[in-house]
Amino acid sequence: MSPNLATTSSTRWFDLADRVLHGHELTDSQALEILAAPDEEILDLLAAAYRIRHHYFGNRVKLNYLVNAKNGLCPEDCHYCSQSKDSDAPLEKYRLMTQEQIIEKAEHAASLHAGTCCIVISGRGPTDDEVEHVAGAVRTIKARHPEMKICACLGLLNPDQAQRLAEAGADRYNHNINTAESYYDEICSTHTYRERLETVAAAKKAGISPCSGVIVGMGETRHQVVESAVALxxxxxxxxPVNFLLEIEGTPLASDEEMAARAANPDIDPITPRYCLKVLAMFRFVNPSKEIRASAGREEHLRSLQPMSLYAANALFLADYLTEPGQAPDMDRQMIEDLGFEWEAPQP
Ligand code: SF4
Incomplete structure (x- = not known):
């Protein structure tokens, strides 16, 4: 790399970060430039993303812990999901945990000093009884650990159900858009992108903080990754949450044909560690003040570059994902300490 290239590259990305910090909304073409950045510019790009991240979050890292309160048995066909009706992935299927079991898992989250405990159930959407059941657990957890945030992730939600969760004390509701609207029909046919947006809106209207993210690597183009970031x-x-597809054997997206088609398509970026970093940087530039979580797939796809993700992202999931193992919490703690960052203590 010539000295000129280093200077031009750092000036270019820092100028853009400064404009974002002064209120500039990133254009689609600027977001695409980030995804297309030459690999030799990654350090400059991440340093610029870090300038934005640091402005809003300092060196703090938020930690979320997932409670998989109901596994499998889903009638929907999300092609990436091991719990879907079209998946042959071996899975320990179980119905909704008892409130005591959910509370016990939340106690574990508290013992790990997770700032947010996410209660997740499989399925298209909860019944009213399931909402009441989870709401009861939320009340108890909030009474015992008022400092810990509770995020519910129960599928498609109607406004009444959202209201009941809000009244129980749920702080946040997660429902991912998963991908760009223009690609959505390729990954799910049993419910719509519009229904997903309506669920996020219902949570927001009930006063619950909305959480929604993506899974990158499902065969979408670079333009569609940008489309999803702008939609959020x-x-x-x-x-x-920015997830990178875990190709779980037995799911449609992990079939030999699907994987070969993705690999052969020149419009689809391979999910390399460097591309993952560019994706996270782009999400930071497009959504500068938002909590961006390096989520499922970070270990597998970022590999040895995983710590660098925290220069753009400011949050992680601790321990395991819903059906797949994650890095041990001690290793996350070590990674955060080695970076000189701080594990964010739950806030009252
Ligand atoms: S993502 Fe949710 S709705 Fe879709 S198949 Fe999996 S459990 Fe069912």
Missing amino acids: RTLDADSI
Whole structure:
């Protein structure tokens, strides 16, 4: 790399970060430039993303802990999901946990000093009884651990159900858009992108902080990754999990044909560690003040570059994902300490 290239690259990305910090809304073409940045510019790009991240979040890292309160048995066909009706992935299926079991898992989250405990159930959407059941657990957890935030992720939600969760003390509701609207029909046919947006809106209207994110690597183009990041800006999601597809054997997206088709398509970026970093940087530039979480797939796809993700992202999931193992919490703690960052203590 010539000295000139280094100077031009750092000036270019820092100028853009400064403009974002002064209120500039990133254009689609600027977001695309980030995804297309030459690999030799990654350090400059991440340093610029870090300038934005640091402005809003300092060196703090928020930690979320997932409670998989109901596993499998889903009638929907999300092609990436091991719990879907079209998945042959071996899975320990179980119905909704008892309130005591959910509370016990939340106690574990508290013992790990997770700032947010996410209660997740499989399925298209909860019954009213399921909402009441989870709401009861939320009340108890909030009474015992008022400092810990509770995020519910129960599928498509109607306004009444959202209201009941809000009244129980749920702080946040997660429902991912998963991908760009223009690609959505390729990954799910049993419910619509519009229904997903309506669920996020219902949570927001009930006064619950909306969380919505994506899974990158499902065969979408670079333009569609940008489309999803911009859609989340429009949706005003407070928290944005950025997942990278885990190709779980037995799911449609992990079939040999699907994987070969993705690999052969020149319009689809391979999910390399460097591309993952560019994606996270782009999400930070597009959604500068939002919580951006390096989520499922970070270990597998970022590999040895995983710590660098925290220069753009400011949050992680601790321990395991819903059906797949994650890095041990001690390793996350070590990674955060090695970076000189701080594990964010739950806030009262
Ligand atoms: S993502 Fe949710 S709705 Fe879709 S198949 Fe999996 S459990 Fe069902």
